[in-house]
Structure formats: C-alpha cells, structure tokens
Amino acid sequence: MDVSRLEPWVSEARQRYRTAEDMVIGVLREAIVTGVFSPGERLPQDQLADLLMVSRMPIRAALRQLDSEGLVVNIPHRGAKVRELSPSELRELYELRVVVECFALRRSVLAATADDLPELMELAERCETAEEGDDWINQRCVFYRHLYSIGNGARVVDTIMALRAEVSRYLLGKRFCPGWHRELMETMVKGEPEEAARFLEDHLMEVLESMEGEIAAACGRDAAGEAARA
Numbered sequence: 001m002d003v004s005r006l007e008p009w010v011s012e013a014r015q016r017y018r019t020a021e022d023m024v025i026g027v028l029r030e031a032i033v034t035g036v037f038s039p040g041e042r043l044p045q046d047q048l049a050d051l052l053m054v055s056r057m058p059i060r061a062a063l064r065q066l067d068s069e070g071l072v073v074n075i076p077h078r079g080a081k082v083r084e085l086s087p088s089e090l091r092e093l094y095e096l097r098v099v100v101e102c103f104a105l106r107r108s109v110l111a112a113t114a115d116d117l118p119e120l121m122e123l124a125e126r127c128e129t130a131e132e133g134d135d136w137i138n139q140r141c142v143f144y145r146h147l148y149s150i151g152n153g154a155r156v157v158d159t160i161m162a163l164r165a166e167v168s169r170y171l172l173g174k175r176f177c178p179g180w181h182r183e184l185m186e187t188m189v190k191g192e193p194e195e196a197a198r199f200l201e202d203h204l205m206e207v208l209e210s211m212e213g214e215i216a217a218a219c220g221r222d223a224a225g226e227a228a229r230a
Contacts, residue, residue: 019058020052020054020055020058021058021061021062023052023054023058024048024052024054024058024059024061024062025061025062025065025066027052028043028048028062028063028066028072029066029069029071029165032066032071032072032082033071033137033165033168034137034168035137037082038082039082039083039084039085039170040081040082040084041081041082042079042080042081043063043072043079043080043081043082044079045059045060045063045079045080063080067080069162069165069166070083070162070166071083071165071166085166085167085170085215086215087212087215090167090170090208090211090212090215091208091212093163093166093167094167094204094205094207094208096163097160097163097164097204098200098201098204098205100156100159100160100163101148101160101200101204102197102200102201103156104148104151104152104156104157104160105147105148105193105196105197105200106193106194106196106197107150107151107152107193108147108148108150108151108152108188109151109187109188109191109192109193109196110151110191110193111150111151112150112151112188112191116150117185117188117189119146120143120146120147120185120188121185123139123142123143123146123147124143124181124182124184124185125181125182126139126142126143127139127140127143127181128178128179128181128182137168140168141161141164141168143181144160144161144164145157145161148160167211170211170215177203177206177207180203183199184196184199184200184203187199
C-alpha cells in the first residue's frame, strides 16, 4: 500500500487539529470518504505512523474511532482495512437515509425563508458544476449540511452526514442524475414539504438501484479472485 498519497494533506492537517489523535482521525476519514483509500484496502499502522510522524498509539485510536463510524474494519491479528459494503448493507444505509433525510427535508422546507433560498441555489449550482473527485464530494457535503441545518438540530444533521459519508466513496466518478440538485431546489421554492420528500425518496432509491448492481458485480469479482487463489 502506498500511503504517500496522504502527503498533500498532512502538513495542513497538523495545523488544523489540536491533538495527534484528532489529526490522524481527520486525515484518514477524509482519505477514505474521498476515495484516496479504496474499499477493502489495508491500512498498515507502521506506514501510516511514519508518514504522519506520530507513534502507533494515535494510529490505533484513530482506527478504532473510524471502525465505530463504519468506515474501517479492524480484523484481529490481521490489521485494519477500509470497510466494504455488501449489497444488503448498502440497501440498509439507503433505507435509513430515506427515513432520516426525508424527515429533515420536510422540516427544512417548512423553515426555509426567502433569505435562505438564494444561498441554497448557489450551493446547488456548485454541486452541478464541480469537477469530479474531492471538489465534487466537498461541494455536496457543504450543500447538504447547509440544507439540513435549516429547521433541524445538530444531532439530525450529524446523523445524516455520517450516513452519507459511508456511501460517498462509492459515488466518486458517478453522476447518476445530472441536474438533480437544481431540481431539488425547484421543489424547495414551491414550499411543499411532502412533494420535496417524495422527490428525494425517489432519487435515493434510483441511486440505490444503480449502485446495488455495481457492488454486486464487484463482490462477484472478488469472490472469483479468492477462489482462483485458493
């Protein structure tokens, strides 16, 4: 594994975080969510410690935290790797997203004021025009955090963003519904919470169906590779 891919973030991360553990958590979380580390890729503690210039203790603590967030799997006697989602796990995540995000969107539609809409529209447009990769992921995070912060508390918003983070790395390079963020804003302008919630649910289910096929195919390739090596 080539952990040197993290180097562009390391110097900036050291200035942003107060403790070594927080720095390691932040760098690894961003690397996983943005696809620098792929699903199933191993995370060797010694190489990460050397690159981040910390002891293995904050590395171990960070991997435990990311395990609790569903981004990493710690395997006894074998180390840690980026978590892979099975088709059933993916469906469960999207079903949870439908429940929580539709709940939050209804409240956002009802609470949004005329002053909120222009900024939301601008953020939605950035999602549509952002280049693939880190910029696209980051713009979407900014948009959805801002959208759901209207009318909802921090616990609801953090729950949504955590669920989104678990699937975002599978979305890199895939724009399933171009123009969707603009269309969502059109439903926001109408001020109809149920219509907006139905629109969001239909979108999430459409994305799920597309992703399920890809993950099932990937799982099949992995199983075939394991059988060939056996």
